[in-house]
Amino acid sequence: MTIDVPQEILDALTDVDMPRLPPETAPSGAVRLAGIEVPVYRAGCVVVGSGAAGLRAAVEMKRRGDDVVIVSQSAWGGTSACSGSDKQTLHTANTADQGDNYKAMARAICSGGAMDEDTAYVEAVGSSRMMASLQFLGLPLPQNPFGGTLRYQTDHDEVGRATSCGPRTSRLMVKVLAEEAIRLKVPFYNQTTAVKILTEGDRADRHVVGILVMRAGDRTEENPLGIALFVSGVIVLAAGGPGELYRDSVYPNGCFGSLGLALEAGVELVNLTESQFGIGTRREGFPWNLSGTYVQAIPHIYSLDAEGAEYHFLAEYYRSTQELASNVFRKGYQWPFHATRMLDFGSSLVDLAIYRETAAGRRVFMDFNRNPLPVSGDLPFSLERLDDDVRLYLGNADAGQQMPIDRLKHMNPLAIELYRRYKIDIAEQPLEFAVNNQHMNGGIMVDTWGRSNLRGCYAVGEAAGTHGVTRPGGAALNTGQVFGTRAAEHISASSKAKQAAGEDITATASAGIIALLGALHTESPLAVKSIRSEIQARMSDRAGIICDEEGVSSALIEARKLNAEIRNKGVAYGRAAEAVRGVQWRHMALASEAVLAALDFFIRNGGGSRGARAICDAQGESLPLAHSGPLQEYRFRKERQAHREEQIVVWLDGDEIRLSTRRNRMFDEGAKSFFERDWPAWLTGGIYDLEADE
Known part of the structure; x- marks a missing residue:
């Protein structure tokens, strides 16, 4: 038997055209900051990134009446639109031909450890709703004649929860969500790169007030780098993972993510040791x-x-x-x-x-x-x-x-x-x-609503560090949809994005622009090309699938030295486009040091081999064998069970990377909801824990 699929069907599932972006909304005004005439845009919420997760957040906010805009370095140019995300792992009625169990799915999602149990349950429960809503928007998920979803087994999936529209599954997701965002009149700002998060307040009171961007469309003689200001008290970071970290990478070119951007703003990251x-x-x-x-x-x-x-x-x-x-x-x-x-x-x-x-x-x-x-x-x-x-x-x-x-x-x-x-x-x-780097399982530390430690800052998709050590293949697509929706629900419940921000943040923005320009020097000996080569070679050669304590430690020393040089000498640029890349590679250098610091911390504290990497050690308990004989060079440490129960937290304190550990959040599988008791918390918004943001 041979499957005979007409060519036009194959073409439709392979050549997925994306919608044309609507005309951009003009700025609300301009202000002179740090000697530059800067256009000012105002919004209730700024979503950074136009992939599947960011689009879901924007669509759900707009549906709830929030004032939301999307800024994107390159619309339809990220991993979900361009990379090999060919499946979505979901709770499906057809699983194992006998239905599924949300608690069992949650256990499978977090089975590798270093993951919050409540997050895994949120992802499992939310998956049914995500699948149904994507189908409603037109995503052609395959079914059998009885309406059951066709599914198959994937990575770290012993049951068979994956489904697929073919190799362009994630691009098709982006397409239907983009069409919905455009239909709802969500403003898009393309060729717009977020370069600095602006905050005010101190310690627990520190909060987002806006974000600086560089925009090709806003370059003028007065403003040659196209610096623009978005005033907003709420941002959603959805710019994907740090694809440029590795030389050997399956990410599309130009995927920088937002880890360095977040670190610089004081946002805490978690699980940076975990990749795929x-x-x-x-x-x-x-x-x-x-x-x-x-x-x-x-x-x-x-x-x-x-x-x-x-x-x-x-x-x-x-x-x-x-x-x-x-x-x-x-x-x-x-x-x-x-x-x-x-x-x-x-x-x-x-x-x-x-x-x-x-x-x-x-x-x-x-x-x-x-x-x-x-x-x-x-x-x-x-x-x-x-x-x-x-x-x-x-x-x-x-x-x-x-x-x-x-x-x-x-x-x-x-x-x-x-x-x-x-x-x-x-x-x-x-x-x-x-063998390539494909996905960052760590990222920005968030709660079950997508909130980071910085008030007003949310993270969804690969930017959020929710995955733990292992995850079923395709679970990342589902997670982005679930948390895009969760963040939107929380933002809407807070009423902080119902209308465009009206605050005057000129002093804060001016200081931010001065700091931004201070990191760029036309005469610096540090060129983007050399920074890129150094970071990518170091990460691929000493922080790939094969690691050892000495190699990671020496790589960390070199990464610290590079960041010190960048702070002292800045990054060189010629044209305006090179200035944007200069900022991004400064952020990538910071993210690289953070990853290596977390990995060094893990190994020095007895961390063993799991998920992404083999931690090679001459005294290691595990020895791979080959037909040609024992592979002594690749003897590796076993994972310690205690490390499954915790996560490594990373943050920037001045110029220093700091690290600590925290226990995984638990989920009580025996707890049961009771309608009359729990309904009032839904009606009054008590489920959103809004007091934590006050």
Whole structure:
């Protein structure tokens, strides 16, 4: 049996056109600040970022009558619109063919530890509503003839809660939410980069009063950098993750996130040690995760050296052809690298092998026109000689075709169509790939309403550090939708964004502009290109999937030195666009130091291997084995159970990164709601805990 999907359907799910932005609303006026004529925009709330999470927050606020605007560095240019977010993990009535359990889903979401149990439950309960509302807006989530949602198993998901519209799932989400935001007349400000959060007050009374941006549309002779002021007492940070941190990255180019921006404003971050790494195509071409059916088709994986000699390198790691092929397949739903899966000849041994080939200067490829070559001395590849879970899956999918490309065409023709759009025909040529950084699981520390420690500042999507150590693949898309809605509900209940802010913050804004300009020097020896190269090489080489105490410690010392130099000498720029990048790389340098400080703190306090990284140690308890023998160089520490129960908090105190730990928030599964008792808290807004903001 072969799936015969008309080309026009494949095209519609692959070529997703985004809506045209409406004309921008003019500023309310202008004011002279720090010697510059600065346009002033006023809003009840400013959402920073135009991805799926930010759009959801804006749409939900606008529906509730709030005055909200969206500022975006590049509308439809972020990870949710451009990257490989191909699934959404949800509570579905069709799960395991017998319904689902919110508490069970919450336990699965936070099973890796270092995550708040109440957050996991909020995400689980909210997922049904998010799915239904996205379907209402037009997201074509697939169903069976009885209305059940089609689902499948994904990373860290033993039940099968993922569903998908194909490889462009997240882009389709952005499309329907953007169309709704435009229909509701939410103002957009594109080519607008947030560069400084403005605050007033002290300690517990410190609160947001506005945000400085750089806008191409506001550049004039009087204001060559296009600095503009948004006056607002509420901001929602939804600018995604720090994609530029790593050289080896599957993020689209230009994804800086807002961690440095937040640190600079005194916002506390959490879980910066936790990221996701996995196989994907390089960002120099078309960055995309190679999970799901790309590897479940079981292509041949090989490497080439500088002379073009080919290496069947996985045969050095696995003991049999069956073991090798089965673990390539398992990368489909065990996509992220996880240290423990390097043991017992598991699927992350594939990641380690690819990492080592790349480090040795070889290029790694997938060939969909060849089945895996045999392990030396063993039988050739056969669909009849695969592990039971692999044979069962391929059997259920009717994927018994002889060649990987035919299995891929049958199971997921969209996977082939997607690369063709970027001039890569994987039906005809091998696909080059590597192990890349893909997602930041940590970020801004928030409560169950998306509030940060800075009053008036919320964070949603990948900007928020809600994920813990592991998360089911696709859960991040759901989390952004749930917390975008939660933040909007809380902001609306506070009534702080019902109308545009009218405060006079000229003194604060002037001081902010002086500080901003003081960090940019046309004559500085520190150029954006050199800062970028230094940060990305350091992060990829010493804070990727393989780490050790000495390497992380020395990387942290170098990161501190770079930030000291930036503070003393500023960042060089020529054109105005380079000034924007200069600010962003200053923020990225700060975020890099924060990540390394958290990782160094974790390792020095006995932190072991989990989630993103293997912490290598000659005295480590865990030793990966390969067909060629023990991999002594990669002996690693085990995770300590106590570290699952806490999170590392990071903040900036003057010029110093500070760190502490806090216990995970708990959720009482035995607690029960009672209608008559609990309804008044809903009616009066008591559920929002607004007193904490007063």
